[in-house]
Amino acid sequence: MQTTLLRKAIILGLLSAIGPFAVDMYLPSLPTIGQTLNANATEVQLSLLVFFVALGVGQLLYGPLSDRYGRKAPLYIGLTLFAFASVGCATAQTIETLIIFRFLQGMGACAGMVVPRAIVRDLHTGVEAAKLMSMLMLVFSISPILAPLTGGFIIELAGWRAVFWFVTVAAVLGLGLLALFLDETRPQAARAESSIASTFAAYGRLLRDRTFLGLVFIGAFGIASFFSYLANSPFVLIDHYGLSKLQYALCFSINAASFFAFAQLTGFLAGKFGLRRVVRVAVTCFAASMTVALVLFLAGVDRLDVLAACLFVGYGFLGLVIPTTAVLALEEHGAIAGSASALMGTLQFMTGVAVMLVVGSFLNGTAVPMVAGIAGCAIIAFVLTLVTLRAPARSVIVPAE
Template sequence: MFLSRYLRMALVLGLLSAIGPFAIDMYLPALPDIGRSLGAEVGAVQWSLTAFFLSLGVGQLFYGPVSDMVGRKPPLYFGLGLFTVASVGCALATSIEMLVALRFLQGLGAAAGMAIPRAVVRDLHTGTEAARLMSLLMLVFSVSPLLAPLAGSGVIALTGWRGVFWSVAGAALAGLALVYGALHETRPAAERVESSLGGAVRAYGLLLRDGHYLGLVFIGGCALAGFFVYLASSPFVLINHYGLTPTQYSLAFSLNAAAFIGTSQFTGALGERFGLVRVVKVAASASGAVMLALLAYYLAGGDRLAVLIALYFVASALMGLVIPTTSVLALEQHGAIAGTASALLGTLQMLAGAAAMGLVGLFANGKPLPMVVGMAAGALVGVALTWLTLGGARGHRVQSA
């Protein structure tokens, strides 16, 4: 019975978390078509992705404290409703400027599904049990980059790029039904008594002064920043530069998701055996080494798609150990303000990813090198932060806590 409740909760939280990313991954194969349809350059089309990430990050600052004050479910209703309306607007957009603005609103709605499920995990569990539930959540969540590009390619072939937004609007409506029928409230009224807007401001101040919390947030954030650079640039690199069809691109993109999914399921077992801190240190360092090798290959003049896919497959597998584990460690000491801590975590990571995308977008030319430089930079900064945050006595204190 416990196991079935455990898996059911992971399924519900994972599906809610995946709605926003589904709106990203399903949309990726359409980027070149959107540019042609709306008469927009590569950089302008990429801004429709960057705007979504910016609002997805900033919006979590609102949903986290509100979920501490009123419970986890009401903000989910609001966010999914906003996401649905904005998705319909995106489907009807007639200019790239209109699409960018509506994608910003869509991201504000999707932010609820990003911040609140992590808080629910912290409401229910800590330590390796939280890592297990988080990894199961990531399993469901990771179905999005595995299946969404393929689904997007099929929808685009049948209905054009606008059909993608009608599809994600339908997914959000299904999410609303899921919140109503399958998610119980994990933030009881008695625990909300001391939560207020003033308390939220004080909580954010506390978190922003917590160097250990921030270090863990940005270790995961650097891993995500490299992934976001790949997310924004890979459709143009793989489709336009390497000549893949949208369906072939979707399959190539799905390989990374499969690697992430596979390794993330070992976080609980590895954490029990070696400790969560050691898992992060080894995985982050290995990911940095792999990305450094990929960067060296392209700087030396290499240009084989197989090398890019193979090395990033390995890096994605290692990210599957880093991202859920750092999230658990970051929230571990902040159970009383789990919604606020989860929101700030998501906001800072999304803003880091959006900044990385925007910066690399300034140098984007459809070639692989700018993309690879951005991906490698994220991984290497993450390695440095890992050892600054978890090295030596700091790591021992966390491990024994």
């Protein structure tokens, strides 16, 4: 049983990680891409922004498709589109061409973001779902931990275009894993109940569910804080603090390692204290650590070690928030898990995009706008937690024995 669970987590985690690899590997090269394609920082960041927009919008398509036609078919479509667009990115000669193919790449990658969450809900609920979700995130962690380091080495050896050839190969390998090792989890009888009308009805029901929306946006502002870091950290850490690309990749990987190390405690803590209590405590600690960072930087403390320490602690607690809120949000929506996962992903990614735009408009060459954006997201997540989880749970989650 444990072996089967681990095998599923590895496959789902790798499929989920292919898209983020396309982000994390090329982060160290953002300044270089601007120089190569004669683009300014705003235009280069747009190539990141449109990827996230596509990730958000595309999930609304893949979620209902996975409910109607099964979980595997949308994954085939998404991975194929991702591979095609990656080749386009690798051969782009202008920033406009790169931006177009980055959008298409995001439209393909989002299948790997939404469908695995639905598969987890197909298989388990409650604490068992939290355990599988945290195991999936452990495998998923290879992206933000290893991708910047791998990308840094690849960029140093072969240039930024080689990054996109690398993720093309990864997509092809993902298609192989999907075909050979992943079973279909959506029964034929359940698919027959899905239609365009039922999809719109499902979205309507979910948008009226205050608990679902509250949990989704707690996770959304947690993810948005990370988006703010993704978009701005290359310019802050490389240009402002003077780190090399490899030093930046190492710094990025340390924060990511904290996130996913804490995430592995989700199953244990959820079984011992309950999912809702884990969310409340973790969000409180996340908000507290990032508020401390904001106060220090507003007071004139402009030090990389202080920033790194606060992010390490804050993103560690965020690692407990993301999987638990996802499990709680999908808990009572098993019949429409694909649509629920899609709406959750879309709302979260679009929130992240909005925060990226706001924070990006305040860039001034220092770390303060980035820190303020991260802290603001953490505080909003804290307030949403107070409002959403103050009421008794609608269903009882039995702790694992």
